[in-house]
Amino acid sequence: MNRFIGFLAFILILSFPLNQIFCQTDSDTLFTLEKVVxxxxxxxxxxxxxxxxxxxxxxxxxxxxxxxxxxLGVRYEGLPLGSFNLSKYELRTFLFSQELMFPSRYFSMRKMSVSESDIASSFYQDKKLEIIQKAKSAYLDLFLNLKSIEIIQENLNLLEHFLKVTQIKYSTGEAPQSDILKAQVELAKMNNELVTMRAMLEVSKGRLNILMNRLPSILLSIQTDIIIPDFTWVLSDLQDKALYSNPLLTASKSMVDVQKSSFSLAKQGYLPDFMFEYMRMKTKEGMRDWGLEFRTSIPLWFLLKEKNEVNEKKANLLSAESDYQKMKNEISFEVQMAYVNTQASYRLMKLYQESFLAQAEEALKVAEANYTANLTDFLTLLDAQRTLRETRLDYYKAIVDYLQNLASLERAVGANL
Structure with a gap:
């Protein structure tokens, strides 16, 4: 009976999907751009x-x-020569000592550590911006692949329709057999393009999965309805914003603070360090005593060490200030370049949206009507079909270029726009 129950349980376990038994994944979740980021x-x-x-x-x-x-230490004095019997001491001393720098140096060192931590924080913020940019770029690449497959599939259906029209015209003697062959060749090309695009789709999915720390092969579905913001930003405003938002510039400013603290520490090298020592002593006869010792350092060799160290740290500070000014100029230029690229891609996208697409669609309608009425040849119809397909693909490429350039602009500024 127990064997039968065990066997039945085994069969029931096998009847469940393995992924439900061992792990739960969000492979069937529809990812939006916000969810990916x-x-x-x-x-x-x-x-x-x-x-x-x-x-x-x-x-x-x-x-x-x-x-x-x-x-902490202990010292035995007056031991008989050649004897290691510590109980035969003449004088035993317990010692406690502590070395201290001049107090202001501790506060300068803490200030420098705070600035160094600010640099690490800025690098972390920059890494966040980098991950956001990469996630958006990978998402948009996947979006473009999906749209390309969609357009190719629609054009395959359209070509199959053209092929049927051509076959009817051929059967009535209104079209040569070469038109049928041209349509079939075009269909074969489109099918090959579809295979290539589907392979690229898997690569794009893998890249996006890796950014989210998922296995490249995990199923991934994304939402293809994306928000396209209007380009309304002003260059000077973005450049001003970057001066306090860009984390790399903030890190460069913190490096100046580090060098200021280092310079201050070098100047404090002329100040003395201290050493305190407390002693408790006991003689062989049992007499007890105590002592206190105080020592301080003096910068006797300041011409060789402290003076040159101050000069070194001052040079490092001046170098850091120059690097900061250079970084400000570079960030301003980077924002300008990203702004120009984003603005240009936005204008191109609007041209496709408001002009090119409608013209290509109208040209195909006219070509199809003329071909049906025997007013034009099949090559003209194919050219119109190719033009519309390429125009639609270029339109989505323009959308992706605009949004990817916008992501680059956000990273250059150091903030969401």
Missing amino acids: SSALKDNPDLKASYQLWQASRNRISQALAPSKPQ
Whole structure:
């Protein structure tokens, strides 16, 4: 009886899909652009690594205020020569010592650690912007592949319709057999193009899955209705915004702060360091005593060390300030280039939207009507069909170019637009 129940349970387990038994995936979820970006920001391993580096830098801040480890010791004096019996000492001393830098140096070191942590934070923010840009770009590439397949499939249906019309015209003697052959060749080309585009589709899905920290082969469906914002931004406003939003520029400014703290520390090298030592002593006869020692360093060799260190740190500070100014100019130029590219791609997209598409559709209607009425040849009809197909493909390419350029502009500015 137990064997029968066990066998029945085994059969029931096998009747369930394996993916429901072992794991639950969101492979059947329809991903919007916002969901893709959110998933990438949550799960991307590169971003997680950058975040941990930032957290590591934050944990170094409090360490800067900590002095060096204190020292404990014991000293035996007056032991008989050749004897290792410590109980025969003349004087035993317990020692506790602590070395301290000049107090202001601790605060300067903490300030430098804060600035270094700010740099790590800026790099993390830049990595977020990079992941957002890559996620949007990969999503749009997949969107373009899907639209290309859709257009090719529609054109295959259209060519099959043309082939039927041509066959009817051939049967009535109104069209030569070569028109049928041309239609069949065009159909074969379109089918080959469809196979190629479907292969590219899988590559695009894999790239997007990897950005979301998923296996490349996991099924992925995306929403093909996307929002296309109007281009209404002003270049000078974006350049001004980038001066306080771009994380790489913020990191460069924090590097100036690091070098300022380093320069300040170098100047404080002329200040003394201290060492305190407390001693408890006991003689062989049992007499007890205590002592206190205080030592300080003096910058005796300042002409060789401290002076040159100050000059070194000052040069590093001036270099960091120059790098910051250079970075400001580069960011401003990067925003300008991204702005120009985005504006140009937007204008091209609007031309396709408002003019080119309608003209290509009208040209195909006229060519089909003329071919049916024997007013034009089949090649003219094929040319009109190709023109419409290429125009529709170029229209979606213009949309993708505009949105990808907009993503690049957002990264250059350092903020969502």
